[in-house]
Amino acid sequence: MKPVEVKTEALHGRSVTYAEAGSGPVLLLIHGMGGTFANWQEVIEPLARTHTVIAPDLPGHGASAPGHGDYSVGALASGLRDLLAALDHERATLVGHSLGGGIAMQFAYQFPEMVERLVLVSSGGLGPEVSPILRAAALPGADLFIAATAGIGQHVGPTIGRILGAIGLRPNADVAEVTRGYGSLADPIRRAAFLATVRAVIGTGGQRVDAKDRLYLAEAVPVLIVWGARDPIIPAHHGEDAHDHIPGSRLEIVEDVGHLPQIEAPLRFVTTLESFLAETEPARLDREDWLEMLRRGSAAA
Numbered sequence: 653m654k655p656v657e658v659k660t661e662a663l664h665g666r667s668v669t670y671a672e673a674g675s676g677p678v679l680l681l682i683h684g685m686g687g688t689f690a691n692w693q694e695v696i697e698p699l700a701r702t703h704t705v706i707a708p709d710l711p712g713h714g715a716s717a718p719g720h721g722d723y724s725v726g727a728l729a730s731g732l733r734d735l736l737a738a739l740d741h742e743r744a745t746l747v748g749h750s751l752g753g754g755i756a757m758q759f760a761y762q763f764p765e766m767v768e769r770l771v772l773v774s775s776g777g778l779g780p781e782v783s784p785i786l787r788a789a790a791l792p793g794a795d796l797f798i799a800a801t802a803g804i805g806q807h808v809g810p811t812i813g814r815i816l817g818a819i820g821l822r823p824n825a826d827v828a829e830v831t832r833g834y835g836s837l838a839d840p841i842r843r844a845a846f847l848a849t850v851r852a853v854i855g856t857g858g859q860r861v862d863a864k865d866r867l868y869l870a871e872a873v874p875v876l877i878v879w880g881a882r883d884p885i886i887p888a889h890h891g892e893d894a895h896d897h898i899p900g901s902r903l904e905i906v907e908d909v910g911h912l913p914q915i916e917a918p919l920r921f922v923t924t925l926e927s928f929l930a931e932t933e934p935a936r937l938d939r940e941d942w943l944e945m946l947r948r949g950s951a952a953a
Contacts, residue, residue: 674700684750688714712845768934
């Protein structure tokens with residue numbers, strides 16, 4: 653197995669940083685808002701035993717250069733399409749966490765011929781409810797508040813991890829990881845990208861992007877939905893509702909886990925995903941297949 657490598661690709665004059673490991677069919681891991689490819693660090697190597705794993709930093713996140721102001725899910729999906737093309741990959745199984753799940757669904761909508769499977773992990777875009785913390789980021793003045801407080805996260809996140817580790821407990825990812833991500837917003841470029849991303853998908857009333865009316869288009873693609881039963885960011889019933897709307901989809905609710913099952917329960921996550929990959933055949937859609945599903949769905953509405 654090839655070891656995990658961190659690489660950079662130039663796209664449209666901007667740098668995109670990504671982690672890559674393994675060989676075989678492609679798994680594209682898409683992190684959530686304020687995250688980086690490090691949100692997948694616990695699972696990249698195990699998954700790379702049988703797959704080529706690519707985990708990019710989204711524009712303005714991690715080490716990737718910021719975009720030109722468009723942080724909509726459509727623009728982010730197009731950027732991932734371009735990255736796969738630049739790396740000579742025609743198809744992939746998409747694994748999206750939180751915002752990354754919304755991007756994965758948008759990718760499947762825009763580029764169905766490139767999608768073999770769809771894995772939604774604590775996914776955005778499936779209902780209006782979302783943590784008040786994220787709704788607050790859409791408020792005027794949020795930039796000033798984050799600028800004044802984010803620096804604390806750079807120190808508090810590692811401290812939380814050390815304290816919990818010292819007493820024999822695994823750091824709670826909903827606290828340590830999210831706090832670390834918040835700390836990265838002390839950088840004004842990252843903060844601007846974060847706020848633009850939040851405001852593209854979330855308003856003061858909750859999530860503004862809702863894919864439920866188009867979930868029927870996923871019926872020809874194997875779909876796995878993974879959610880933490882104690883998710884404080886996006887409620888688990890969003891995953892249950894999506895499962896009900898997608899014929900043949902699989903649902904895995906992980907007990908005693910919050911918003912980041914791939915970090916909080918990595919062995920369970922890898923086992924679930926590997927079983928799904930082994931037991932399903934990759935979709936092979938072309939434009940006519942997609943148009944036929946669209947016509948049937950529109951007629952039934």
